[in-house]
Amino acid sequence: MTELDAVKAALKTQAVETPSWAYGNSGTRFKVFAQQGVPRDPREKLADAAKVHEFTGAAPTVALHIPWDKVDDYAALAKHAEELGLRLGTVNSNTFQDDAYKLGSVCHPDAAVRRKALDHLLECVDIMDATGSKDLKLWLADGTNYPGQDDIRARQDRLAEGLAAVYGRLGDDQRLLLEYKLFEPAFYSTDVPDWGTAYAHCLKLGEKAQVVVDTGHHAPGTNIEFIVATLLRERKLGAFDFNSRFYADDDLMAGAADPFQLFRIMYEVVRGGGFTPEIAFMLDQCHNIEAKIPAIIRSVMNVQEATAKALLVDRDALARAQAAGDVLDANAVLMDAYNTDVRPLLAEVREELGLDPDPMGAYRRSGWQEHIVATRVGGTQAGWGA
Numbered sequence: 596m597t598e599l600d601a602v603k604a605a606l607k608t609q610a611v612e613t614p615s616w617a618y619g620n621s622g623t624r625f626k627v628f629a630q631q632g633v634p635r636d637p638r639e640k641l642a643d644a645a646k647v648h649e650f651t652g653a654a655p656t657v658a659l660h661i662p663w664d665k666v667d668d669y670a671a672l673a674k675h676a677e678e679l680g681l682r683l684g685t686v687n688s689n690t691f692q693d694d695a696y697k698l699g700s701v702c703h704p705d706a707a708v709r710r711k712a713l714d715h716l717l718e719c720v721d722i723m724d725a726t727g728s729k730d731l732k733l734w735l736a737d738g739t740n741y742p743g744q745d746d747i748r749a750r751q752d753r754l755a756e757g758l759a760a761v762y763g764r765l766g767d768d769q770r771l772l773l774e775y776k777l778f779e780p781a782f783y784s785t786d787v788p789d790w791g792t793a794y795a796h797c798l799k800l801g802e803k804a805q806v807v808v809d810t811g812h813h814a815p816g817t818n819i820e821f822i823v824a825t826l827l828r829e830r831k832l833g834a835f836d837f838n839s840r841f842y843a844d845d846d847l848m849a850g851a852a853d854p855f856q857l858f859r860i861m862y863e864v865v866r867g868g869g870f871t872p873e874i875a876f877m878l879d880q881c882h883n884i885e886a887k888i889p890a891i892i893r894s895v896m897n898v899q900e901a902t903a904k905a906l907l908v909d910r911d912a913l914a915r916a917q918a919a920g921d922v923l924d925a926n927a928v929l930m931d932a933y934n935t936d937v938r939p940l941l942a943e944v945r946e947e948l949g950l951d952p953d954p955m956g957a958y959r960r961s962g963w964q965e966h967i968v969a970t971r972v973g974g975t976q977a978g979w980g981a
């Protein structure tokens with residue numbers, strides 16, 4: 596096999612999970628802009644996700660958010676996904692949209708609120724049992740707004756206790772994925788603000804607990820690829836939430852704001868042996884002003900392009916330049932790969948998979964957008980941003 600064939604073979608295995616909520620209406624706290632043809636229920640979200648997979652061949656799973664995707668029968672929803680050529684992926688918990696959670700969820704000072712949050716998290720594991728999902732993703736909106744509002748250490752103790760209870764409920768093949776976020780909605784202290792805190796909790800919990808890196812959840816200038824390299828080295832990287840940011844947690848299309856950063860991240864993934872199904876490569880974004888399905892197709896393509904470039908890095912030449920201390924050559928090897936136009940290569944990969952080489956054009960020509968606009972009235976909101 597030539598090196599190029601190996602790159603192509605790797606690209607054919609790529610799977611990007613799309614989030615159910617990206618198909619719904621969304622916005623900012625200022626305004627949710629309703630679009631035409633938006634799904635009215637989880638089944639219609641899956642129908643749109645199936646189109647993304649049909650035209651990219653690289654989006655076989657869909658993440659759920661509970662209760663945004665609440666249904667009576669989760670096994671039936673999983674079966675429906677299968678009929679559409681999809682599988683249900685990560686179950687995302689939601690302990691941030693209930694009045695009870697004003698002062699937090701599993702870190703709340705009141706034991707009754709902590710119990711309510713824990714019950715929800717345990718219910719998410721029940722749902723995973725029904726859907727066959729492997730991963731439970733926890734993002735906690737817990738924190739405080741004012742110094743002195745609550746005891747920072749006591750909140751960590753409550754967090755550890757809550758996480759341990761969820762961890763104890765996991766099946767052998769299930770994982771707890773802990774997502775950190777620098778700030779928001781709390782502004783003074785956040786209970787899981789960074790990878791170090793998430794890592795410390797996951798380390799204590801055990802092998803089935805791993806960290807989620809959401810690319811939008813860092814301070815400007817943070818070297819995210821360093822975090823990725825470190826977590827991979829410690830076998831504690833569980834998943835990505837890909838999206839783009841200019842300022843804060845903007846949730847723009849992955850690879851739109853800083854494609855070079857996405858390349859650097861994917862290079863560390865490839866370098867660290869992380870390009871495997873063990874790591875969930877998920878999108879976590881919303882499309883407030885752009886058409887949703889094509890935006891998700893574009894995002895999947897952006898992840899594919901960053902991955903192709905990362906796979907093209909001449910690692911032998913890079914290792915030689917690094918060992919020789921040749922700073923300029925080493926940097927040039929990396930930049931050569933980044934500056935390669937991989938679009939023709941990906942078009943070839945798609946053709947070899949029996950797909951249209953141009954997923955955006957194929958979607959446009961498919962008539963699906965016209966179909967959903969004509970048949971769906973009153974689309975659902977993604978769940979937040981109102």
Ligand code: LRH
Pocket residue numbers: 687688734774776809836844879
């Ligand atoms: C929090 C977050 C988390 C949520 C999602 C909707 O900002 O990234 O992953 O579940 O947004």
Ligand code: MN
Pocket residue numbers: 734774809836879
């Ligand atoms: Mn996220």
Ligand code: MN
Pocket residue numbers: 809811812844879
């Ligand atoms: Mn986020």
